[in-house]
Amino acid sequence: MNYDALLLVSFGGPESASDVLPFLRNVTRGRGVPEERLTEVAEHYYHFGGVSPINEWCRSFIDALRGEFATHRVNLPIYWGNRNWPPMLVEAVQQMAGDGVKRALAFTTSAYGSYSSCRQYLEDLSAARAAVGGSAPVIDKIRHFFDHPGFVQPFADKLRTAAAAIDDPANARILFTAHSIPVGMNDVSGPEGARYHDQVAETAALVRQAAGLDLPYDIVWQSKSGPADSVWLGPDINDHLKAIAAEGVSSVVVSPVGFLSDHMEVLWDLDIEAKQTAEELGLSYYRAGTPGLDPRTVTMVRELVAERVDGAPVKRLGKLPLWNPNDDGCCPARRPVGMGR
Ligand SMILES: CC1=C(CCC(=O)O)c2cc3nc(cc4[nH]c(cc5[nH]c(cc1n2)c(C)c5CCC(=O)O)c(CCC(=O)O)c4C)C(CCC(=O)O)=C3C
Numbered sequence: 001m002n003y004d005a006l007l008l009v010s011f012g013g014p015e016s017a018s019d020v021l022p023f024l025r026n027v028t029r030g031r032g033v034p035e036e037r038l039t040e041v042a043e044h045y046y047h048f049g050g051v052s053p054i055n056e057w058c059r060s061f062i063d064a065l066r067g068e069f070a071t072h073r074v075n076l077p078i079y080w081g082n083r084n085w086p087p088m089l090v091e092a093v094q095q096m097a098g099d100g101v102k103r104a105l106a107f108t109t110s111a112y113g114s115y116s117s118c119r120q121y122l123e124d125l126s127a128a129r130a131a132v133g134g135s136a137p138v139i140d141k142i143r144h145f146f147d148h149p150g151f152v153q154p155f156a157d158k159l160r161t162a163a164a165a166i167d168d169p170a171n172a173r174i175l176f177t178a179h180s181i182p183v184g185m186n187d188v189s190g191p192e193g194a195r196y197h198d199q200v201a202e203t204a205a206l207v208r209q210a211a212g213l214d215l216p217y218d219i220v221w222q223s224k225s226g227p228a229d230s231v232w233l234g235p236d237i238n239d240h241l242k243a244i245a246a247e248g249v250s251s252v253v254v255s256p257v258g259f260l261s262d263h264m265e266v267l268w269d270l271d272i273e274a275k276q277t278a279e280e281l282g283l284s285y286y287r288a289g290t291p292g293l294d295p296r297t298v299t300m301v302r303e304l305v306a307e308r309v310d311g312a313p314v315k316r317l318g319k320l321p322l323w324n325p326n327d328d329g330c331c332p333a334r335r336p337v338g339m340g341r
């Protein structure tokens with residue numbers, strides 16, 4: 001297939017204190033997230049001066065990707081649009097239309113399937129295209145990359161480095177963590193359901209294997225939002241820290257496989273909140289890094305583009321079946337948080 005642009009699609013994040021509340025309102029519009037949760041999350045952002053690292057990461061990643069494309073003679077201009085904070089998707093689609101782009105590939109910064117990590121990005125892309133009208137390019141989303149070596153290997157190296165600092169490996173546990181979602185949303189993720197959970201679990205196993213570690217590990221979930229009585233994927237990382245401390249575990253190494261780079265969820269929910277929980281329990285806490293700007297991750301995007309443009313081989317380490325998220329047959333439009341399916 002011929003494409004004439006790459007669009008990087010991300011979540012967006014505030015870049016100053018006055019951005020925080022308007023950003024949070026964009027994220028949660030129509031989602032049934034309680035007001036107390038918003039005030040609480042706003043404080044997490046204010047703690048860091050109202051600045052999420054996500055937009056700056058996108059800028060640096062695009063710079064690196066432009067270099068990668070130039071070196072490998074990939075002749076595609078790169079555009080950038082976010083779901084929740086400028087630069088917004090609609091501006092990016094407008095710009096592409098003005099530049100005469102007819103067909104674009106979209107790389108989203110989430111590796112996994114599910115309504116929140118995939119379908120919602122597709123819905124926002126179609127809304128942006130509809131707003132731009134007839135001159136908007138066709139946009140195809142690149143496949144889920146949860147098991148691509150350019151995603152798995154940076155996590156593995158960073159996990160190995162973090163684990164090397166543990167002084168009592170006999171009583172250590174690896175915790176792989178990803179953003180929780182409502183259980184009802186997970187149940188309908190992917191063509192056969194539960195694929196969000198299963199992709200995260202496959203990534204976790206691949207990362208541990210690639211790190212060459214035989215420490216025991218668990219998969220845990222973080223950053224639950226929505227009403228307190230709504231059922232989300234668990235165990236929550238903080239609850240699980242209590243459970244394993246009671247079993248006699250004395251050190252944890254936390255690998256945030258749910259995140260391509262250090263978002264606010266990593267800086268606050270892990271490095272402040274979970275770390276404090278661990279310390280209160282007397283557990284030594286080590287946090288492994290995210291891929292971030294690892295050159296292998298930059299190369300991964302070029303390779304994912306080559307799969308679509310040149311029919312290059314599909315590089316992957318896992319066995320879960322892939323599916324085409326551009327079809328309508330997976331991750332149906334959702335009901336409000338907490339409503340189950
Ligand atoms: C699966 C998933 C990912 C991973 C996939 C992906 O990367 O997209 C993700 C990423 C992110 N989530 C982010 C921020 C937020 N998510 C919220 C709320 C929610 N997330 C959900 C799910 C996910 N979220 C859900 C089901 C909700 C409930 C509301 C709803 O049903 O939509 C809220 C509202 C307040 C709160 O309750 O936390 C905020 C502020 C940021 C930016 C961080 C930064 O600024 O650095 C990023 C990358």
Ligand SMILES: [Fe+2]
Pocket residue numbers: 179
């Ligand atoms: Fe989120």
